[in-house]
Amino acid sequence: MQASNNQLRRRAFLGRGLAAGAAAAVAPVVIPSSALGLDGAVPPSERIRVGGIGIGRRGEYDLGCFLQQPDVQFVAVCDVKANRRAAVKGIVDKHHGTADCHTYQDFHELLDQADIDAVLIATGPNWHGLMAMLAAKAGKDIYCEKPCTKNIAESLVLRDTMRRCGTVFQAGTQRRNLPHFAFACELARTGRLGAVKRIYAHPAGMRAMTSGWLPEDPAPDSAVADWDMYLGPAAWRPFHAKTLEDGFNFEKGGGLVGGGVLEWGSHCVDLCQWAVDDCPPPVDYAPPVNGEIVCRYANGTELVFREQGWIPLGSCPVRFEGETGWVEAGDSGKIVLSSPELMAGRKVAEIGGYPATFHVRDFLDCCRTRGKPKGNADAACNAHIACHATNIALFLGRPVKLDTETWRFIDDDQANRLRSEALREPWRL
C-alpha cells in the first residue's frame, strides 16, 4: 500500500482529553490567555468570525455546535431563500444578544466580507465542493458538510485548491472526532489487529439517482428564492418547487452515478480510509454480488460494502478485520472487539449520537494553528473518490480498475468519462 501523505502521527492520535470524553483536541487551544476575561469568555476581538451559507436542517445543527464554542462569533448568513436567511439570523442574533448578523442572498457578498475568518457550508451537496473552493480562494477556512464532491475530478480539484490556498478544511465527517471510532481506526492503523485484511462499510442503499428535469412550476421572485443561484453548477432546468426544498438530495453526486454509496459512504468509507492510514483509495471496484460490493486496495486489503450482517451498534457501522483480531463500531458509541485485551488499558469514552461538537472544535483549533484537522481535504478526497469509483462500477455494472497515480480508470473509456461533469455556465472549478 502506498504510504499516506496525510496523517502525521500527532494529528492521528486520539488525544487524552478526547479519549476521556472532554472536548479537547490534539492541538492546543490557542486562545491567548490574555484575551480571556475573568469569566473565561472570549472577547469579540479574539473570536473566530464565522459566516454560514445554506443553513438548513443539518446546517442548523452544525450552527449550534459552532455557537457552543466560546471563541466563535457568527457574523453573517447567506441563503438563496429569504425565509431561511431570516430564520438563521434570528438564531444567531438571539445567541449573541445582538442584531448585527449580516444576511446575504448572494454568497459572493459574504465571501467579500473581509472580517470573516471561516465559513460553514451546509448547502445541498450540489454546491458543497464548488462553494468550498470559492471560499478558499477568498481566504476563508471551511467547515463543509458532506458529501463534499460530486465526482472524482472535483474531489481532486478540491484537495488541490485547499492546498494551494493554504486553507484549513474540515469535511463534515464528525465521526473522526469521536473516541470510539477513532480508537477502532487506531487499532487497525497501528497494527493491533495484525495485517488488515477486510474493512467493512455500511452503504445504507446503493441506488443511483439523478435529479433530472422536472415539470416547470411557477417560479417565485428571485428575492424570495433565487433559483438560478440554487441551480449553481448544475445543468439548467426549469423551476421546480419540491426540488428547491430538497437540497439534501438535489444533484447528490451529480452526473448519472449520483447517490449510490456516497451518502453514507462519505462517513463509513471515510472511517475505513482512516483505518488504512488514509492511503490512496482502492484500485479495484466491482458491482454487488449477493448484496455485497467488494473493492480492493493495491495491497489486497478489501473494502466491503454490505447492508446486512452488522452487530447492532447503531447507524454508520464499520468493521475492521486483521489477521489477529477485529473491531466493530457504530453510532451508539460502543465498540465490540474480537478480544477484550485489545483495550490494553485504554479508556475510550462512549459517546453516542455522533455529535459534531468535537469536530467543530478540532476545526476551530486548526484555524488558529493552521494544522490539519482530522477531516482534512486530503482525507476527504480519498474517501470520496472511493465512493465515486464504487458508484461508477455500480452504474456500469462491471468491474473497473482505478490507477491512483493518474486517477484514471485503466482501459475503460466509459468509466473515465464519468470521472467529471461540466459545470453550468458561468461556474468552473
Next chain:
Amino acid sequence: MRRERKLVGLAMAAVLLGGAAFARSQDVATTQSREQELLAVLRSETPESEKAITCKLLAIYGSPAAVGDLAALLGNERLASWARIALEPIPGPEADAALRNASESLAGRLLVGVINSIGVRGDAAAVGLLGKRLADTDPAVATAAAAALGKIGTPESAARLTRALATGTPDRDAVAEACVICAEGLLAAGLRTEAVALADAVRTAAVSEQRQAEGARFAVLARGGEGIPLLVELLRSPSKRLFNMALFTAREVGIPGRRDATLAEAVDLALVREVVAAKPTEVGAERAMLMIDVLADRNSDGAGKVVQLAMLDAAAAGAKPIRLAAIRALGWVGDAAVVPRLLTIAADPEPEFAVAAREAIGVLPGEAVDREIITRLKAANPTTLPTLVSLVGDRRIGVVADVVLLVDHGDAAVRLAAIEALGAIVDLPNLDVLVRKVAAPLDEAEGVAATAALKEAAVRMADRDACAEKITAAVAAAGAPKAVLLEILGDVGGARALAAVGAAAKSGDVELQDTATRLLGKWMTADAAPVLLDLATSDASGAFRGRALKGYVRIARQFVLPDGERAEMCRKALAAAGEPADRKAVIKILVRYPSAATLAVAKEAVALPGVESEATAAVAGIEATLTKPAG
C-alpha cells in the same frame, strides 16, 4: 437493466429510453448503435427535458460523430450546459474545434461556459484565442479566459498570463489565481525555473494578500531547499495571512522521515531559530507558540537533537504560552532523555505546567521511557510518588505488583493514583484488589475511582467468565454496591455475566431487577434471548415483563440470526405479547426478514387479536418478495 430504467425514470426521461436496451457495454458496435439512437433524439422534436438527459448519456456514448449535434446546442440557453456535459469528455480534436468555433460567435454566460470547457480539456491550440479574450470587455469572459490559460499550463499560456498580470487586465486577482495553477502545470512538466518565475511574479504583484500567499507557498515548495529563506521571510511577515501561509507551508515542506533529510533538518533549524528569536511581545509569543506547534507536527515521528534541545530550553523559561507549547511539544519530539526535565516540570506548583508535563510524558514513545519511570518509581518519595504512579497508568507500564502495594498507602493522593493506574494495568489475578475497593472504599472519592478503574480493567480481561466470576462473588457479599457491580458485569458480557445478571433480574429486589432488566435489554449478544423470554413470561410481579419482551424483540430484530431461529423467536414473542402494539412490532420483523419461515409465522399471526390487518399485509408482502424473480 431495471435499475437503469428506474434511474432514468427518476430523471423524468423514461420516454427517452422507452424500453430500449441501455447498453453499458464497451463494445464498439453497441456503443455506436447507442450513440445513433441518442442522436436521433437530439434531432427530433422531443421535449427539451428529454434532450437534456440524452446529452448526459452522450457523455458516455458520444464520439466525434456526435460533436456537431451537440455543438448546435451551445447557443441554447436552456440546453447549452447539458450539451457541454457531453462535449467535455468526448475525445479527439473534433470537440476541441467545435468549442473553439463556438467561442467565436457566442457572448456572455454561454461564451464563459464554452471557455471553461476549453480549459477543462486543456486545449493548447486555444491559447491564441484565449489570449485575445483576456482583453474582452466582459470581465466574466476575460477572467474565464485567464482561468482556462492557467489550466492549459504551457509556456505559451504562461507568457500571456504574465503579461496580463503586469498590465492588470483583466482582474489581477483572477489572473494571479490562474498563474499559480499554470505554474503547477509547468512544474509538473519539468519546467521548474519557469514555474518559480511565475509564482514569484504573483507573490510580488499588486494582488490581494491571499493571492500573494498562494504564490509564495508555491515559490517555497517549488524551490525546495532554496525556498527556505523565502519561508523565513514569510514567517517574519507582519501580515497575519502571509504568516499563516508560512505555518501551512512549513507543514508541507521537507517533513522529517520523508525523502530529503537535509531539507527537513534545514526547515526545522529555520523554525527553531525563529522561535528563539521571537520578540517578547504578545504577538511574538503567540507566533512562537504556533511555530512550536508546527515543529511538533513535523517531528511527531521523532526529532533530531536540535529540535529537542530547543524545546527543552523553551520549556524551561520564558513566556507562559511558549513554555506550555514547548512542554506539550516535547511529548512528540522527545525521547527518554527529556524525561528527567519533564518530571521536574510535572512537580511545578503551577498546575498548567504540571499537567502539560505529565501529558507529555504520557505520549513519549519508547520502552526506555518506561524503564526510566520504573527506576524512579522504586526510589520515589511521597511527593513524587503520585505523579510517577499516574504515569505508570498513563503509559500502561505493567508493574502491577508494585502498584498493588500502594492501594492502601497512607497518603490519599498515592492511594487514588494507584487505584486509577490499576484500571489501566491490573491483570486478572489481581483484579480482586479493585473489586475489594469497590465493595469497601475508604471514602467516596476512593469508591468513585475504584468503580471507574474496575470497569476499565474488567472490559479488557481476556477471560470474561473468570472476570465475571470475581465480580459476581462480590455482588453476593453483604453491603456490596450490587447495582454498580451489575453494571460492570453488563459491560463485561459473556455467559457468566449473563447468568449473574439474569439471576439478579429474578431476585425479587426491585432495584436490582430494574438494573438487571435494563442491562439485559441492551445485551450485545443473542444468548440473552432465552433469559429475556423467560422473564417476559414468568416474572412474578409482572413489573418487568414488558421491558423483557422488548429486549427479546430487539434481539430478533437487530441481530444476525438464521432464518428459522429468527422466525421461531418471533413466534414465541407473539405468544408472549399481551398488547397489540407489541405484536405489531413483531410482525414488522417478519416483513423485514422475508423467508419461508417468517411467512409461516405471519400466516399464524392473522388469527391473533388486534393485528389481523397487519399480519395479512405482512403475508402478502412476504409472499410478493419471495415470488419476485431474482436479478
